[in-house]
Amino acid sequence: MALNKARLDRFLAQYCQISRKDVRLMLAKNRVQINGVIAHDIDEIIDTFSHITLDGQVIQENAAHYIMLNKPIGVVSATRDKEHKTVIDLLDYSFKDELHIVGRLDLNTSGLVLMTNDSRWSERLTLPEHKVIKRYSVTLKDKLNEEYISAFAKGMYFEFEDITTKPAKLTILSDYQAEVELVEGRYHQIKRMFGRFRNTVTALHRCSIGTLELDNTLEPAASRHLTEWEVHNVDKL
Ligand code: URA
Numbered sequence: 001m002a003l004n005k006a007r008l009d010r011f012l013a014q015y016c017q018i019s020r021k022d023v024r025l026m027l028a029k030n031r032v033q034i035n036g037v038i039a040h041d042i043d044e045i046i047d048t049f050s051h052i053t054l055d056g057q058v059i060q061e062n063a064a065h066y067i068m069l070n071k072p073i074g075v076v077s078a079t080r081d082k083e084h085k086t087v088i089d090l091l092d093y094s095f096k097d098e099l100h101i102v103g104r105l106d107l108n109t110s111g112l113v114l115m116t117n118d119s120r121w122s123e124r125l126t127l128p129e130h131k132v133i134k135r136y137s138v139t140l141k142d143k144l145n146e147e148y149i150s151a152f153a154k155g156m157y158f159e160f161e162d163i164t165t166k167p168a169k170l171t172i173l174s175d176y177q178a179e180v181e182l183v184e185g186r187y188h189q190i191k192r193m194f195g196r197f198r199n200t201v202t203a204l205h206r207c208s209i210g211t212l213e214l215d216n217t218l219e220p221a222a223s224r225h226l227t228e229w230e231v232h233n234v235d236k237l
């Protein structure tokens with residue numbers, strides 16, 4: 001859902017089909033509440049998720065939803081797909097069709113996927129300039145060495161998109177295991193970066209986005225709502 005903003009008087013004039021002068025009168029009589037507080041200002045800015053009542057009757061009550069899923073391998077990060085089960089198919093919420101995915105994972109990647117209907121929140125997490133770190137655990141076919149670390153940190157030129165990847169942090173955990181931190185999400189980015197060394201990624205798992213770790217009590221395919229703290233602090237490092 002796009003997070004539309006509007007001035008209160010415009011919204012009420014349109015909703016009630018009355019003039020803005022009549023909206024002023026309506027507010028003067030304390031007939032309107034926004035998020036439980038009596039509204040007085042005609043130029044108050046409201047958005048898609050403002051809870052608005054008129055004479056005690058709800059006239060807008062769209063709620064924002066924030067979901068974390070432990071995506072299993074073989075499930076596609078899309079809202080619809082003819083061939084595979086989608087991340088939306090795994091959910092059991094009445095509002096699930098309102099949700100969009102905050103940073104997709106490949107079909108054979110597992111781990112943390114966030115979904116929401118709040119596009120302003122998802123933008124904060126996905127725009128590379130906001131530098132929200134996505135952390136992945138990677139298993140490789142061939143042995144790692146120190147050269148990988150500097151190559152990831154320097155960035156790699158991707159001819160197809162004509163971009164150089166932003167500095168990425170690679171930590172070697174063992175001969176075949178690494179942790180990679182990215183602030184962007186280019187198409188097949190991690191696989192392509194290891195591909196420069198002709199090394200194949202045999203398993204890829206997203207462990208965290210910003211401050212938010214995948215809840216280790218969630219079995220593959222299970223999901224839960226984010227807490228209010230998680231919603232507000234996910235991009236605060
Ligand atoms: N990099 C990839 O190659 N695949 C993913 O799913 C995520 C990051």
